[in-house]
Amino acid sequence: MKYSQSICAINSYTSLETIDELVKNGMKHIHVDFMDSFYVPNFGVSFEAAEFLIKRYPNVNFDAHLMVKNPLRLIERLVQVGFETIFLPAKEINKEEFDKISQNYPNVFFGIMLEANNDPNDFRDIVLNSKKILLMTINKIGGTGQKLDENLFKKVEEIKKINPEILIYSDGGLRQENTDSFYNNKIDVAVGGSIIWSFETIKDFSEWWNKKYA
Template sequence: MNKIICPSMMCADFRSLEKEVLALDEANVDIYHIDIMDGHFVPNFGMGLQDFEYIREKTNKLVDVHLMIQNPSEYIDLFSEKGADIIYFHPETDMHPTRTIDRIRANGVKPGIAINPGTSVATVEPLLGLVDYVLIMTVNPGFAGQKYLDFVNEKIVELAKLRKERNFTILVDGAISREKIKELSILGVEGFILGTSALFGKEQDYKTIVNEIRQLPEV
């Protein structure tokens, strides 16, 4: 299975963001992952609109937006107009998630939902046939450097079974190390949001790291 590699740009070196994007482009990553937080839905502030615009301007690769915010529907048009290719939101933050999904798709953007560790598959199951991507949070969202929550694996297995009936791509986000990539690939995960556990802050260059990750065997 071809692994979808998505650098979590919250973990990039913002002192030299242009160099970071150029190096990641050269490493042939697949999707730039942009976390937008409001300090309410999660207890932190993530990247801002200007960060998104800058990265969007510097790459021709796909760029997604992960809206960890209240009332995400109010920002769909904004990020669509700014060039987002994929927009994730958390259904529990939205009174009318099906309407928000329709709005994302009407703007020519791929819709995705993000599922927190404490959110059950049953809660979001009615939406699975409406979205292109399902992002499974394997840590509680808001901060980098947390410990992987192993109980989420049961949710991954459950979603992999449901994917056979509906057409969506499964990605994971949170403490994704090389060992987790090998383990989760065999469970059916296709895409990996990579931060400090596997990509950023390492001695190797991004191209070497990404090539080695793509060649990791499934265990």
């Protein structure tokens, strides 16, 4: 199981120092939230900040997590910025639209974000043709500090029944005391935020994670 750091969960004044240390200690994934204050009552990262980070860490896999209305309007800009993985809200896109962007941008991995109230089977055709999917493991999106809802892991089996080869990213509720739940439920990439501050140093966190899950 790989670890991915959520940028929005890091203090903006110390973010580069924190990410530098995580990457130095082996982190290969970074999760970037884009929010519009309408879909969820928050704002996320700017395009300019995301482009800066992608250029700064060329060996890291960046994913864009869209929590916005009409997400298709952002695709071209996100591709220009350099994202190769983009997750869209499941209820904001249909199969025809998904197929079109997949054809237009063949070098980009597109997937859907499944919220707590989304049934994977309602989006079967998209899941079947995706390489990656983002499973929310909290009940309310758009905030930090939300508690894990372990019942949402039941969707992993449903997703794998549809597409056994798909990579599952989780987002939300990751804590030092529950990481085994993510691993045991076959999450491929676990997005975390405040978990890194449970350790005295970033190096301590990285060594702990890599020893358990690398």
